[in-house]
Amino acid sequence: MSQSLTSASTLPAEPGQDVLLKAEDITLKFKGVTALNAVSFDVRPGELFAVIGPNGAGKTSLFNVLTRVYQPIGGAIHYNGLDLLSLRTDKLASVGIARTFQNLGLFPLMSVLENLLVCRHHLMKSGVVLGGLHFGLSAKEERSHRAYCLEIANLLGLTRWLERTARDLPYGIQKKIELARALAMEPKLLLLDEPVAGMNHEETEEIAQIILTIQSQMKIAQVLVEHDMAMVMGIADRVMVLDFGQRIALGLPGEVQANPEVIRAYLGDGDY
Amino acid sequence: MTTLLQLLISGLALGAIYSLVALGFTIIFQAGIVNFAQGSFMLVGAYLTSWTTLNLGWNFFLSLLLAIAVTVIFGVLFDRFILTHVHHTGHFTVIMITFGLEIILKSIVQAMAGIDLRGNGDLWGKAGFNIGEIRFNINDLIAIGISLVLLLVFFAVFKYSKQGIAMRAVALDTEAAAAVGINVPRVNAITWAIFAAVTTISGVLLAGFPRSLDTSLGDTALRALPAIVLGGLGSTSGAVVGGIVVGLAEVLVAGYGTEINKFVPIGSGAQTVAPYVVLLIVLLVRPQGLFGKKGVERV
Numbered sequence: 001m002s003q004s005l006t007s008a009s010t011l012p013a014e015p016g017q018d019v020l021l022k023a024e025d026i027t028l029k030f031k032g033v034t035a036l037n038a039v040s041f042d043v044r045p046g047e048l049f050a051v052i053g054p055n056g057a058g059k060t061s062l063f064n065v066l067t068r069v070y071q072p073i074g075g076a077i078h079y080n081g082l083d084l085l086s087l088r089t090d091k092l093a094s095v096g097i098a099r100t101f102q103n104l105g106l107f108p109l110m111s112v113l114e115n116l117l118v119c120r121h122h123l124m125k126s127g128v129v130l131g132g133l134h135f136g137l138s139a140k141e142e143r144s145h146r147a148y149c150l151e152i153a154n155l156l157g158l159t160r161w162l163e164r165t166a167r168d169l170p171y172g173i174q175k176k177i178e179l180a181r182a183l184a185m186e187p188k189l190l191l192l193d194e195p196v197a198g199m200n201h202e203e204t205e206e207i208a209q210i211i212l213t214i215q216s217q218m219k220i221a222q223v224l225v226e227h228d229m230a231m232v233m234g235i236a237d238r239v240m241v242l243d244f245g246q247r248i249a250l251g252l253p254g255e256v257q258a259n260p261e262v263i264r265a266y267l268g269d270g271d272y
Numbered sequence: 273m274t275t276l277l278q279l280l281i282s283g284l285a286l287g288a289i290y291s292l293v294a295l296g297f298t299i300i301f302q303a304g305i306v307n308f309a310q311g312s313f314m315l316v317g318a319y320l321t322s323w324t325t326l327n328l329g330w331n332f333f334l335s336l337l338l339a340i341a342v343t344v345i346f347g348v349l350f351d352r353f354i355l356t357h358v359h360h361t362g363h364f365t366v367i368m369i370t371f372g373l374e375i376i377l378k379s380i381v382q383a384m385a386g387i388d389l390r391g392n393g394d395l396w397g398k399a400g401f402n403i404g405e406i407r408f409n410i411n412d413l414i415a416i417g418i419s420l421v422l423l424l425v426f427f428a429v430f431k432y433s434k435q436g437i438a439m440r441a442v443a444l445d446t447e448a449a450a451a452v453g454i455n456v457p458r459v460n461a462i463t464w465a466i467f468a469a470v471t472t473i474s475g476v477l478l479a480g481f482p483r484s485l486d487t488s489l490g491d492t493a494l495r496a497l498p499a500i501v502l503g504g505l506g507s508t509s510g511a512v513v514g515g516i517v518v519g520l521a522e523v524l525v526a527g528y529g530t531e532i533n534k535f536v537p538i539g540s541g542a543q544t545v546a547p548y549v550v551l552l553i554v555l556l557v558r559p560q561g562l563f564g565k566k567g568v569e570r571v
Binding site: 088089090093098109110121122124185 | 441444448449450452456
């Protein structure tokens with residue numbers, strides 16, 4: 001593959017910039033079909049990194065590799081000094097990786113606050129007995145977890161819904177709850193799977209605003225897998241474009257948008 | 273009036289035990305497994321307690337603890353080494369495996385213990401006292417008391433504790449639970465441990481006075497099924513209420529059998545059918561059961 005515009009190293013390096021996540025030559029195959037072919041990229045601390053591509057480009061496959069659902073047959077992913085590919089899904093929370101789901105992964109019968117508190121699970125120290133009886137340290141610990149969740153809820157404008165059952169709330173609110181839940185995990189890296197899929201223009205704006213707030217105020221790195229090109233180009237720091245499992249471009253939004261290969265693959269066929 | 277009060281006490285005691293059985297079924301169901309092996313867990317637990325107490329002369333409570341330990345370990349291993357590997361192949365496979373386990377364990381108990389009636393080994397037997405004309409059996413009172421305590425502890429833990437919230441999260445969405453950092457296999461192990469402990473206790477209580485222990489004990493787990501459906505499949509509070517309703521229905525119909533026969537010739541043994549009649553009536557009015565949510569979350 002010739003990739004004229006793709007080298008991340010051509011971008012101006014900011015001072016003190018290091019790498020939070022580095023994926024090298026990720027290759028994923030399903031029964032002979034290559035879903036991802038030697039895809040490499042890196043994500044910097046606090047960066048808003050977007051992955052786009054037409055349907056079937058491998059976005060979801062890549063997301064599922066990062067969230068440890070799929071195991072690639074080749075390549076390596078270094079995350080914050082760890083070998084990410086050796087971790088199980090449920091260990092990601094404790095190393096600071098949170099995710100959202102494309103089709104909502106809320107706990108539908110729990111209240112909004114409970115949905116947020118569950119995510120503090122990996123941070124809670126007291127076990128079943130103390131935790132159940134609200135004694136001593138445990139009560140104090142729970143108060144601090146609760147306070148953190150309330151803060152997040154406030155940031156996302158969810159305070160008035162806290163005691164409501166999650167599934168009774170409108171879809172747009174549920175999407176925000178999911179984001180709040182991911183943030184309640186105090187992640188260093190947030191993986192977002194098509195956060196504005198199925199949303200109208202206003203809702204999309206609102207989510208985009210939240211994503212920008214997460215970036216500017218909380219300084220959390222985000223990997224945004226998204227179909228909505230307009231939104232991505234407006235907010236991302238850098239964009240990677242996939243097509244048929246290949247990386248066809250990686251760079252600043254403006255550069256990517258001008259890349260003829262991207263236009264042909266993504267925009268030219270009217271899919272967008 | 274005396275008869276009614278007397279029957280209500282027995283019915284409540286039986287219902288309390290059914291509540292425990294139904295609760296055990298429900299927490300496993302919430303973990304995505306339809307468990308037909310519950311009867312054999314009751315059977316093994318009750319026979320182990322009875323055997324170590326009556327044949328080996330152990331203290332009853334020590335025996336009970338041992339029986340709980342054995343069934344808990346067995347349940348956790350069964351989940352970890354068998355169910356985990358077949359869970360993804362579908363519900364029918366899981367149902368057949370739990371059904372098979374039920375048959376195997378029941379056959380083993382039958383082969384080792386024979387078909388004779390025996391005591392459960394408890395310390396109070398048929399002791400009791402009278403207030404006026406009403407008889408209070410110690411076993412009934414203990415059944416009510418223990419069930420009440422276990423249910424309260426369970427609901428407190430389920431609602432507020434770290435593990436309880438994790439259990440509910442896994443029951444609602446396994447994938448999302450893993451994504452927020454919950455160790456799903458560990459939560460499943462805890463669920464099976466709670467199930468096995470509660471089921472063993474319910475089995476021992478059910479084998480106490482005025483009933484006794486034989487190898488048909490495990491069939492009671494099937495009798496708790498109408499309780500589970502009545503309460504609303506998958507609802508823990510529903511399981512408890514359903515259990516009590518079924519226990520009361522059974523005892524009241526048995527107690528008033530003669531009177532009922534004067535009006536409707538239903539013959540004897542109607543108490544076995546009574547829970548299903550109540551179930552039918554409830555489902556006609558509320559198809560999702562008393563506490564059930566419309567639309568089942570997990571089938």
